[in-house]
Amino acid sequence: xxxxxxxxxxxxxxSWTEHYPELGTGPISxxxxxxxEFYEREREAVFKRAWLNVCRVEEMPQVGSYLLKxxxxxxxxxxxxxxxxxxxxxxxxxxRHRGNKLITGAGAGAGAGAGQVDEFxxxxxxxxxxLDGSLVHIPGHAQYFDLDAKDYxxxxxxxxxxxxFVFVNFDDQPRQSLREFLGPxxxxxxxxxxxxxxxxxxxxxxxxxxxxIFADAFQExxxxxxxxxxxxxxxxxxxxxxxxCGHFQLDGPHRLVSTAGTRRWLLAPEYMYPIxxxxxxxxxxxxxxxDLGELPAGLNPGGIEPWGISNFxxxxxxxxxxxxxxxxxxxxxxxxxxxxxxEAFTYFQPARTVRExxxxxxxxxxxxxxxLQDAGMLGGTQAALEYDVxxxxxxxxxxxxxxxxxxxxxxxxxxx
Numbered sequence: 001x002x003x004x005x006x007x008x009x010x011x012x013x014x015s016w017t018e019h020y021p022e023l024g025t026g027p028i029s030x031x032x033x034x035x036x037e038f039y040e041r042e043r044e045a046v047f048k049r050a051w052l053n054v055c056r057v058e059e060m061p062q063v064g065s066y067l068l069k070x071x072x073x074x075x076x077x078x079x080x081x082x083x084x085x086x087x088x089x090x091x092x093x094x095x096r097h098r099g100n101k102l103i104t105g106a107g108a109g110a111g112a113g114a115g116q117v118d119e120f121x122x123x124x125x126x127x128x129x130x131l132d133g134s135l136v137h138i139p140g141h142a143q144y145f146d147l148d149a150k151d152y153x154x155x156x157x158x159x160x161x162x163x164x165f166v167f168v169n170f171d172d173q174p175r176q177s178l179r180e181f182l183g184p185x186x187x188x189x190x191x192x193x194x195x196x197x198x199x200x201x202x203x204x205x206x207x208x209x210x211x212x213i214f215a216d217a218f219q220e221x222x223x224x225x226x227x228x229x230x231x232x233x234x235x236x237x238x239x240x241x242x243x244x245c246g247h248f249q250l251d252g253p254h255r256l257v258s259t260a261g262t263r264r265w266l267l268a269p270e271y272m273y274p275i276x277x278x279x280x281x282x283x284x285x286x287x288x289x290x291d292l293g294e295l296p297a298g299l300n301p302g303g304i305e306p307w308g309i310s311n312f313x314x315x316x317x318x319x320x321x322x323x324x325x326x327x328x329x330x331x332x333x334x335x336x337x338x339x340x341x342x343e344a345f346t347y348f349q350p351a352r353t354v355r356e357x358x359x360x361x362x363x364x365x366x367x368x369x370x371x372l373q374d375a376g377m378l379g380g381t382q383a384a385l386e387y388d389v390x391x392x393x394x395x396x397x398x399x400x401x402x403x404x405x406x407x408x409x410x411x412x413x414x415x416x
Contacts, residue, residue, distance in 0.1 A: 016248045016400045023403050027392035032410055033210035034386045039337035045413045046316050047073045050253075051160070051167040051174070051181045053318045053331065055080060058164070058198050059114065060088060064131060068093060068105035068113035072341075073334040074170050078157060079103060079120070083131040088161060090168050091133050091154035095122040102129070102154070120154070129154050162187070164194050185251035186314055188298020189322075196292060197326060197347040201364035204343045209378035211317060211332040211340035212405060213385075217374040218321075218330065219257060219313055219401035221245055247302025248400050253315035253408045255401040260304045273366065281359035282366040284308075288359075289325025290349045313401065315408060325349070328367065338382050344371060 017025055032038050054069050066081040077093040079102065095102050102120050105113020119136065120129040128137040133154035141147065158169040160178040167178050179187060207214055249256040276282030299322060300307045312320045321328040329345040346364045351357035395403050 016397050017403070020250055020400070020404070023400070023407060027394045028403055028406055029391050030213070030385050030393060030406070031388075031391060032406055032413075033212050033382070034338065034388065036337045038413065039210075039334070041413045042409060043073050043334075045415065046409060047071075047334070048170045049175065049412070050316050051169045051178050052316075053165050053167050053314070054078070054090075055166045056164050056194075057088065057161060057166060058195075062116060064116045064118055066103070066115055066117060068103060071333065076157075076170065077101065078168065079154075080159070080166065080168075081131055085132075088159060088166055089131075089133060090157040090159040092157065094155065095125065095127055096135065096152040096154065097122060097125045097127050100124040163190060163192065181252075182314065183251045183254060185249060185256060185298070185301070186254055186312055188301065189296060189312065189320075190298075191296040192299060192322070193292050194327070194347070196290075197349055199348045199350045199360060200345055201361065202343065202345040203368055204341060205372070205375055206335070206339065206341055207375055207378060208339055209382040210338055211334045212409065213378055213381055214340065214342060214375065215313070215317070215319070215332055215405060216402045217378065218311065218319060219255060219405065220399045221257075221259065244398060246304040247300075249301060250400075250404055253412075255313040255315075255404055256301070256310065257313075257401060258300055258302050258304055258310040259308050260306055275362055276366065279355075279359055279362045281362045283363075283370055285323050285326045285346075285363045286348070286356070286359040289323075292325060292349075313405075315405075326363075338386070342375070344368065 017023055032042070052071070054071070055067055059065075059067055060080065060082040063082055063084055063086065066079055069078045069080065070076070071078065079091045079093045080088060081091075082088050093102050094100070100122055102122055103113070103115075104123075117131075119131065121127070126137075126139045127135060130136050133156060135149040135152045135154075138144070138147065138149060141149075158171070158174055160167055160169075162178055162182060169178075174181075245257050245259045247256070247258040272282055280287040299310055308323075310322050312322070314320065317332040317334075319328075319330040321330070326346065326348045329343075329347065331343040333341040333343070335341055344367075346360070346367060348360045348363075351360055
């Protein structure tokens with residue numbers, strides 16, 4: 001078992017960034033995070049062109065299982081449904097008759113609405129649609145003028161699945177297949193047993209910051225000794241401690257950070273809450289985790305020993321953080337140029353005992369508090385950036401992923 005962090009030897013200055021000379025080493029701008037005009041261009045160039053993860057297959061377990069998803073950044077309301085052929089499809093949540101919402105739900109977010117049906121029936125007009133989106137019944141069909149039902153099925157959205165993660169793409173014709181878009185670094189997780197980890201805890205937060213500013217908080221650990229003082233030993237909080245991560249990697253628009261881990265910090269009682277000691281669970285998850293079998297080499301591509309955590313950041317707005325025996329999932333959904341909705345999920349192997357269930361719940365709560373320590377800073381960060389006094393911010397070698405994310409977004413916005 002491992003903890004989330006470990007102190008490593010400080011790498012040669014610039015050693016990670018210099019692997020990717022196209023990033024440069026100078027100060028960077030955050031104007032992409034404070035401009036309403038840039039946000040409107042970002043909506044079109046990034047969120048309507050990239051593949052976006054919206055759920056996992058376990059959320060639609062049976063034929064006819066459906067989910068509702070509202071995605072504000074692209075102004076879309078979706079129905080995701082498992083068809084009679086077991087295929088998962090996505091449609092705009094709109095009847096083709098007069099545009100009424102086909103299904104009403106709780107709105108945006110992780111718990112926006114779900115159910116199971118044999119077919120979709122418009123509550124306004126009674127038009128009925130099969131699970132594959134085809135129009136199968138029109139009340140008073142003979143009263144229409146040359147209306148062919150084949151021309152009035154639900155409007156589809158491109159949908160594909162990788163490793164149990166369901167993605168959608170709003171482009172008229174995606175420029176890459178999902179697998180091509182993900183690339184070899186991410187698909188190196190093909191054989192990770194995500195399907196065994198189905199006990200889920202989730203929460204969401206509405207934040208007064210640009211989505212990229214929040215994502216930045218989870219793609220470097222340089223801030224950890226200063227911000228998360230209760231969870232980090234004094235020896236690491238010392239400015240001269242040389243606190244670093246073990247491996248950074250870029251692949252196209254996607255990013256990875258891995259770090260080593262040891263047990264010795266976790267066992268020091270002054271660095272955890274009493275409930276963590278009592279339940280033997282907390283910030284790094286349950287101290288006892290299941291044996292998931294042989295794990296893919298792509299989980300720890302840097303070969304870090306002892307390995308602690310790998311954070312795969314899938315462009316634009318998804319993070320999969322894999323620990324020993326369980327994982328975290330983050331999604332960032334922009335709602336304006338300076339607000340976003342943050343979704344967080346913890347996934348464990350289903351508990352076999354009451355004790356295991358308590359261990360999972362404690363881990364989920366402690367992790368939520370830890371994440372909100374970051375969130376609590378970012379409204380102030382956004383407000384300060386919007387003063388627009390400074391436009392050149394130095395980032396160090398441990399912040400290479402911050403540099404990369406902002407460059408990729410600007411590059412996508414600049415593409416025809």
